[in-house]
Amino acid sequence: MRRSIPCLCLAAALLAPAAVQARVAQARIARMHTPVATLEQVQVRLDWAEHADSGQLRIRAGRVDAPALGYHFRDLTWTCPLRRTPEDGWQCEGALRGQGVAQRALALRGQGAAPLRLGIHFDVDALTATLAQGQARLALERRTATPDLTTLILTRVPLVWAQALLAQAWEGASFGKGTLDGRLAIVAPAAAPLRVSGPLRLHAAALQNADSSIVGEGLGGDFQLAYVGSAAARVTVAGVLHGGEFLVGSTYVALPPAPVGLHIEADSAGAEGWRLPRIEWRDGDVLAGSGRARLAPDGNVRELELQAHSGDLGPLAPRYLSGWLGVLGLSGVELRGGVDMTTRIEDGALVEVTAVVRDAGLHDPAGRFGFDGLRGDLRYSAEAPVDSQLQWTAGELYGLEFGAAAIPLRSGDGTLRSRAPWRVPMQGGSLTLSDVAIRPAREDAGADIRFGMALEGIDFGRVSKALGLPAFTGVLGGEIPSAHYANDRIDFDGGLTLHLFDGTVRFSELALERPFGTAPSLTADIALKGLDLARLTEVLGFGTITGRLDGSIEGLRLVDWTPVAFDARFASYPAPGVKQRISQRAVQDIGSVGDSSFMASLQGQLIGLFSDFGYRRLGIGCRLENQICTMSGLSGSAGAQDENAFTIVEGSGVPRLDVIGFNRAVDWTTLVQRLLAAGKGEVAPVIE
Known part of the structure; x- marks a missing residue:
């Protein structure tokens, strides 16, 4: 459409001499093709009063379709005063109206704002077209010497102007607030795909997909764009992001003010979505990652291979992990240390994860839990079995301190299991976990964890002090043969026995909901037998x-x-x-x-x-x-x-x-x- 209107203006200029004599000249064109757009049911009318220095031009197109750019307009009308320029050229500027244009303009402007205005200037050497509204300005330049090349200059252009182009690449996605500045070279040869390239600057952008599983707000950045439009379109975006936030599924990212490097190459796979052969992310020592991916048409990840490094876990949680930590009930968790990780997803399912942890710590500001001196490796596999071991030097759980421990693990068939029981020193006694089996969350089900637990010789006096209870004395022990965590709930089979005041206190029917979430809930039956009332x-x-x-x-x-x-x-x-x-x-x-x-x-x-x-x-x-x-x-x-x-x-x-x-x-x-x-x-x- 941007190129078709100048063509029609040229036709009107050819009618101008006749209009000077006849006062009115008209032309009808059934169909007009350009490399960018096709126009149908075109009417050109030029009213030019005798001896006047300009005429009133009115162009109407019943249909304007630019499929490569995603634009489709109906009943498009442009009215402007046509006059000669000193360079023996022509110029015309006026309001642009029509179905599609009106709705888009309405979305762009506030109450009482001016309509969209289209201006054309051309001579034997060049053609310039400008679409403007308020401070927003989109200028198009073409030179006769390079007919296949069009330069597009964007100045504070609202992102919604590019909504149709976005929909071409991403079905169901939409832009909200935000503007673009840039200078793009558009090459549209008759026998080759459309090409768009050049620098872009993004300001305070907002976008989302059809089901709002991908949402961005306040995004800014400087990029180099390269786009090849065809049945197998290719897009390359390289540059830096400046602030903003976005959500992809459960992954919430709050970008820092400092620049974050980004490089993405994407190839259209038609109805199968997109292939991303190159993905790079650079956020200093906080997170550096590279990999490749395949996305479904709705933007969901179908395949992913990713390598990531963090030498400073402190800022990682608030910038990149808060969404997942919130789902797990671990909001606000403080991290330190470093980690290297590789991840592989196939057909939307997690296949492999390897994490190498270096002198890491994990603490809940609410005092619910904490780990110090985390190190070792953690390996998950949905295929061939792999072994790993994770250890720590000290920790605490709701104020109860526990000592160093090492967890020998093995993973295969999509489950992470303990290779042997592991004993943790705790409050003068020990906690032993056995038969640990962890199955990560999948598309059809959440995380599932099973384990057995035994307590032996726990000093209840120390437990009472840590929990702020009266100075009880006694020994806590017992065995829970099986415990099951699913849907944010832990159910315990068996029971625990507390030897207290020369008697026993036995806990049974234990269950814990939202153990680290909001308002954790505990249910139990308790039986007391033979307690010494004096003590x-x-x-x-x-x-x-x-x-x-x-x-x-x-x-x-x-x-x-x-x-x-x-x-x-x-x-x-x-x-x-x-x-x-x-x-x-x-x-x-x-x-x-x-x-x-x-x-x-x-x-x-x-x-x-x-x-x-x-x-x-x-x-x-x-x-x-x-x-x-x-x-x-x-x-x-x-x-x-x-x-x-x-x-x-x-x-x-x-x-x-x-x-x-x-x-x-x-x-x-x-x-x-x-x-x-x-x-x-x-x-x-x-x-x-």
């Missing part, structure tokens, strides 16, 4: 109670490590040789927690004289739901007369003391505050 209450600062305790916490659910649901019951039981006594401090603490008072026999007047009391039974329960704890006490007790009351402590001996609860529904936040106050001794007794 338990001493640690909790909850007065003194002697005796033995059994209990259960069923359906426990923690969200972001805060209880949201459970059904808990605890009860004492008589044990040979073990006294059952409760201190006055413990009585008032229990009373404060359970909205209770203590009721006495006739000896009640003497209660204040005693420091402790005998009891026959002790029991309390709480079923948490919707932030309300429904309280309960001993079953089958006759001490509570009100139907809403429940017995927590059933006394024995003289003086006999019963502790009765009178409020079965307690706000969970209030209950926690009471427990904390009781532990600090900040309650007073109530005697009825």
Whole structure:
């Protein structure tokens, strides 16, 4: 179209002498071909008043098609004053309107902006055409001596002007904001493909594909473009990017202000998409990569061979890995050290990965995990088996420190497996992982991880200190024969046993959702057996109670490590040789927690004289739901007369003391505050 309009203007100039005599000259052309465009249903009309120095030119084309550039217009109309120039040439400038042009102009301009204007100037030596709107200007120059060469000069040209050309190379893609400056040489010989080459400068560009799996914003850069248009088109882009951001699938890239080198060569494979025989990326010591690829028509990667090097992992996470880390729930992770990596993808599936890690570290700013001294190699293969080994010097998990370990690995058939169990020193004991099998995410399924786990001799006192719990003492041990991670959830078979206060605490039905993501969720059943109440209450600062305790916490659910649901019951039981006594401090603490008072026999007047009391039974329960704890006490007790009351402590001996609860529904936040106050001794007794 850019070349066809000058041809029509030339035809009008040939009509000008007749128009001077006849005042009006007209011509109709059924079809006109140029190397760039084809015009149909063309009408040329020139009105030229007698003795006037210019005439009014109106050109209308029913159809204008430039398939090599991707432009197709209907009912194209251009009106302008045609006049001679001092160089014995002609010039004409006016508004350009038509279906396709109007919509594109509307997308470009703001409210009330001027329409697109086309200007033509030509003589025996050269032809110049200019398309402008506001500050945007696209100038086309052709010289008679080189008829196949057209020079295109772009000044602040909106990217949407190139939308049709982009659609030719990338189906469904579209430009948004952004402008182009440049100078392109367009060679359009009659018997050879169209060629476009020259420098381009990109400002604040925005683009996306049809399903928004590829999106770019604020992209800028300086490039050399080389394009050959044909059935097997070829594009080469080489230069530097200046800032901006883009998303490709789950890969989010935030470019630095410093220039990033880029070189891409792409060959069209028709309906099969694109082949990229050369890809290069240079971001200093942060990331340097090279490789080749094949893309599907929608831009998705079908084949990829890539070699990458990073000597400084620190900036790598925020610039290139934040998308993937976010998917894994690891946003904000801090990296250091270096890595060399090779990757191969075939038919859209991961075939091979090799990563050589050098003195690397990985830390979560939220303190959930960390590794120091990571080194070794990690090899994944979907084909022939390969062996590797990764090791570290120290680490931590939710404040729990663990020591050096080495992981022997083998990969084949698309799974990464441990070659032998590996033991990690941890909190005075050890954690042993066995039968580890890791299958990376695929198109039809997410990552899948399976492993067995055993804990032995873990000092629970050290665990309590690390987690900010009361100073519990004991040993944590147990075995989970099989654990399975999939869909951001870990399910544990088997259970863990904690030897605590001369008794046992056993965890079963363990499951953990979003372990490193937002609001991690833990579910479990807990059984307590034979706990020494004297040692338990001493640690909790909850007065003194002697005796033995059994209990259960069923359906426990923690969200972001805060209880949201459970059904808990605890009860004492008589044990040979073990006294059952409760201190006055413990009585008032229990009373404060359970909205209770203590009721006495006739000896009640003497209660204040005693420091402790005998009891026959002790029991309390709480079923948490919707932030309300429904309280309960001993079953089958006759001490509570009100139907809403429940017995927590059933006394024995003289003086006999019963502790009765009178409020079965307690706000969970209030209950926690009471427990904390009781532990600090900040309650007073109530005697009825």
